Amino acid sequence: MSTYPFPYSQAARLDPRIKIPRPAIDPALAPILDSCLLPEELDIGLMRNYSASEQGETAANPSDSIINGAPHLKHKEFLVPGPQGDNSLVLSVFMPKEPTSAALPALYHIHGGGMVAGDRFSGVAELLDIMKGIECVFLSVEYRLAPETRAPGPAEDCYAGLVWASENAASIGINPAQIVILGSSGGGALAAAMCLMARDRQVPMIPVKGQMLLSPMLDDRCDTISDQQFEYGSPWCGVSNRMAWAHVMGQDRGTNKTTQYQSPSRATDLSNLPSxxxxxxxxxxxRDPAVSYAMNMWRCGSTCELHVWPGAFHLFDGIDNPSVPLIHAAVTAKQNWLNRMFS
Structure with a gap:
């Protein structure tokens, strides 16, 4: 499968299929964006192989490389009951070797990968690097992937892990009143869905403290202005986005059969959600589904801090770079919000 033929930062000028105006890439980000051109059509095998090699999963224990970069932490794994009780989930927990409290705040991580690729170690090293100086326990759940497991199965897995963590907080060393859920990209859809589940089912008994949705994949309909603007010439373009949602939803994608637990943008009531x-x-x-979700939260009386980073591309700030002001500003905003949640 051939990669995209033009530099992404120049796509609007060079790709004749792009007919409508769209914001330009920040010049400081253009070299980063153009350094890795990808196939336009989604290739699950390629994504899964890339995720495995990126996490060093050819090693005997992929958590070792994460700990090497964060030597103040230790790693434990827990086998927790799945949503139907007939399967088990693995929960990886990274905790301080010398905690200052027996009940620390917790960040419950849901990895990205379009809900079709990645594992519980995906993106963890980068997040731990961003979180330097923030003392907490970091949990990451191994959820089942699509298309083998259709929505809302992956969200139910993540929710089951959250319930177990809250009910077993003392044994993990976390404060159940200070759990923040973090999901990026496809993981953002699952994070939003499980917060809706927790609100509707009133379990855990102690409400989730906050949710952090980073470039979240929220809407299976794929019909907003930003979907149209970036149908082509983007690392995760409209073509690949629709293909991923088709794997996640099957024939229900874009229909009135879709529920809020499958595609959070379908929710009509976003009241009583965590910060x-x-x-x-x-x-x-x-971009536009994220903005709409924030606006609907405000409409329903929930509180949300929204950032749209000008001239930036999908997950541009995965690694802090103080020499690029926009990246550093985005990382700092995340750190500030987490510090407020955990204070």
């Missing part, structure tokens, strides 16, 4: 942080890049398909 929320949402960010998105200006130059990505997920």
């Amino acid at each position: 929320t942080y949402i960010d998105a890049a200006e130059c990505e398909v997920f």
Whole structure:
């Protein structure tokens, strides 16, 4: 499968299929964006192989490389009951070797990968690097992937892990009143869905403290202005986004059969949700669904801090870079919000 033939930062000028105006890429980000051109059509095998190699999963224990970069932490794994009780989930927990409290705040992580790729170690090293100086326990759940497991199965897995963590907080060393859920990209959809589940089912008994949705993949309909603007010439373009949602939803994608637990943008009631942080890049398909979700939270009386980073692309700030002001500003905003949640 051939990669996209033009530099992404120049796509609007070079790709004749792009007919409508769209925001330009920040010049400081253009070299980063153009350094890795991807196939336009989604290739699950390629994504899964890339995720495995990126996490060093050819090693005997992929958590070792994460700990090497964060030597103040230790790693434990827990086998927890799945949503139907007939399967088990693995929960990886990274905790301080010398905690200052027996009940620390917890960040419950749901990895990205379009809900079709990745594992519980995906993106963890980068997040732990961003979170330096924030003392907490970091949990990451191994949820089942699509298309083998259709929505809302992956969200139910993540929710089951959250309930177990809350009910077993003392044994993990966390404060159940200070659990923040973090999901990026496809993981953002699952984070939003499980917060809706927790609100509707009133379990855990102690409400989730906050949710952090980073460039979240929220809407299976894929019909917003940002979807149209970035149909082509973007690392995760409209073509790949629709293909991923088709794997996640099957034939129900885009129909009135879809529920809020499958595609959170379908929710009509966003009241009584935890404090929320949402960010998105200006130059990505997920921009407008993220903005709409924040607006609907406000409409329903929930609170949300929203950032749309100008001239940025999908997950542009995965690694802090103080020499690029926009990246550093985005990372700092996340750190500030988490510090407020955990204070």
